[in-house]
Amino acid sequence: MSYCGLSMNSDAATGATEFSPQVRRVTLEKQSEIRIQVPQISPLKLRVLHGKVEIFGSELLRNVWLTFPPLQQFAVFTWYGATLEIDGVTETDNTSVETPMVSYLSIHNSLQVQRHRVTSSTRDYVSSQGPRVIIVGDTDSGKSTLAKMLLSWAAKDGCKPTFVDLNIGQSSITIPGTIAATSVEMPVDPVEGLPLHKALVHYFGHNTATNNVRLYKYLVEELARELEEEFAINAESRRSGMVIDTMGWTSGLGYQLLLHAIRIFNASLVIVLGQETELVYDLNKAFKFKKNVQILNLERSSGVFSRLSDFRKMLRNISIQRYFSGATNNLTAYTKTAKFTDMQVYRIGALLEKSRSTEPLRITPVLIDKDLVNTVLAISYAKQPHHIISSIVAGFVYITDVDLGEERITYLSPSAAELPAKIFIMGTLTWHKT
Numbered sequence: 172m173s174y175c176g177l178s179m180n181s182d183a184a185t186g187a188t189e190f191s192p193q194v195r196r197v198t199l200e201k202q203s204e205i206r207i208q209v210p211q212i213s214p215l216k217l218r219v220l221h222g223k224v225e226i227f228g229s230e231l232l233r234n235v236w237l238t239f240p241p242l243q244q245f246a247v248f249t250w251y252g253a254t255l256e257i258d259g260v261t262e263t264d265n266t267s268v269e270t271p272m273v274s275y276l277s278i279h280n281s282l283q284v285q286r287h288r289v290t291s292s293t294r295d296y297v298s299s300q301g302p303r304v305i306i307v308g309d310t311d312s313g314k315s316t317l318a319k320m321l322l323s324w325a326a327k328d329g330c331k332p333t334f335v336d337l338n339i340g341q342s343s344i345t346i347p348g349t350i351a352a353t354s355v356e357m358p359v360d361p362v363e364g365l366p367l368h369k370a371l372v373h374y375f376g377h378n379t380a381t382n383n384v385r386l387y388k389y390l391v392e393e394l395a396r397e398l399e400e401e402f403a404i405n406a407e408s409r410r411s412g413m414v415i416d417t418m419g420w421t422s423g424l425g426y427q428l429l430l431h432a433i434r435i436f437n438a439s440l441v442i443v444l445g446q447e448t449e450l451v452y453d454l455n456k457a458f459k460f461k462k463n464v465q466i467l468n469l470e471r472s473s474g475v476f477s478r479l480s481d482f483r484k485m486l487r488n489i490s491i492q493r494y495f496s497g498a499t500n501n502l503t504a505y506t507k508t509a510k511f512t513d514m515q516v517y518r519i520g521a522l523l524e525k526s527r528s529t530e531p532l533r534i535t536p537v538l539i540d541k542d543l544v545n546t547v548l549a550i551s552y553a554k555q556p557h558h559i560i561s562s563i564v565a566g567f568v569y570i571t572d573v574d575l576g577e578e579r580i581t582y583l584s585p586s587a588a589e590l591p592a593k594i595f596i597m598g599t600l601t602w603h604k605t
């Protein structure tokens with residue numbers, strides 16, 4: 172049933188048929204999935220021959236080959252049975268009927284009921300708020316995956332939920348080190364991911380919150396304020412609500428940051444993924460007297476891949492590569508130059524590594540020299556340096572060379588246009604282009 176608009180149907184598409192000796196057919200029985208990791212050396216092609224399948228909530232068109240880039244990990248799930256063709260080698264693949272999809276879908280259905288109630292209730296600001304779901308749990312518990320499912324199913328039903336990504340280590344909207352949000356109006360593309368053009372992006376600049384906890388909290392608060400402003404004027408976004416993805420850091424300071432996010436975004440439902448008895452206990456205790464916050468513990472899918480630190484590092488690199496060159500190397504990155512006077516680079520937080528607690532929000536100018544090579548800089552919309560922390564960013568550049576003699580900087584940009592602003596933010600994020 173659709174509460175926010177029309178449902179979509181994917182029956183009619185056709186695509187070119189290509190066969191290679193590596194093409195194999197896979198039959199999936201009802202409520203089962205094939206879990207795949209694409210190898211590092213080559214992409215993988217896949218198409219649906221019969222039946223309906225989805226990748227993390229996004230239904231695939233029948234008979235259309237999709238190309239998945241190296242290292243992508245995903246599951247193709249079917250509710251009623253399906254046949255697929257896979258062209259290429261997989262690093263791993265296995266099918267399973269043991270999935271938590273029924274419980275995940277039932278969460279979606281109850282969120283739709285809440286959205287429906289909001290739609291048919293009075294129009295005042297408080298009673299017209301849709302559900303705000305925050306997903307918490309350990310690293311590799313499937314948080315981002317569940318977020319994608321809830322977003323895609325809601326978008327398929329015609330809603331426009333807002334995705335909030337607080338996971339600076341493995342960001343889903345754009346490059347790592349960002350705190351961002353975007354309205355999701357279409358099911359999430361299984362290859363391209365989330366659209367970036369309407370996103371509100373703040374640059375934290377580090378892939379771990381411990382580098383500057385005060386700044387992390389400040390940016391979370393800033394983003395929440397911006398979304399409240401948007402919700403105040405956009406009834407459709409307001410009633411569709413939010414799905415918030417978090418870092419997989421749930422103890423000590425990480426737990427405090429989760430509490431902070433739950434409160435700042437006024438979450439109505441906290442989904443704890445995995446066997447997190449202590450976390451569930453602590454959250455229930457913390458929100459005992461808040462009847463408008465529900466805590467729910469859901470099973471982690473056994474299909475979620477566990478990613479070691481080197482693999483995570485590689486994924487961060489790939490995420491930056493995707494920003495400049497597209498998911499399947501389908502975009503052009505432009506090499507350009509700028510004069511030293513065209514770029515003012517700043518850091519947030521004084522002497523981060525040595526004195527983490529002192530002046531975490533101080534804006535310090537960075538001398539332009541060879542140390543900038545290999546760094547990723549955010550282009551800030553700030554008009555003045557002191558507005559940097561409260562401003563979103565326009566995008567990112569990657570510094571490839573600094574010519575001290577000619578006073579020129581060479582950088583890579585995803586756009587051929589001139590730089591949209593002069594103020595840049597530097598963090599600790601680097602990229603080793605391959």
Ligand SMILES: Nc1ncnc2c1ncn2[C@@H]1O[C@H](COP(=O)(O)OP(=O)(O)OP(=O)(O)O)[C@@H](O)[C@H]1O
Pocket residue numbers: 205206207243244245246308309310311312313314315316317338341417418419472473474475476477
């Ligand atoms: N059922 C599944 N089958 C195959 N792969 C899956 C499945 N569920 C999740 N994955 C993959 O497992 C990896 C980890 O999942 P996900 O990113 O959702 O975890 P997470 O809890 O958000 O991790 P982190 O907090 O560390 O960023 C991802 O590459 C995801 O695509």
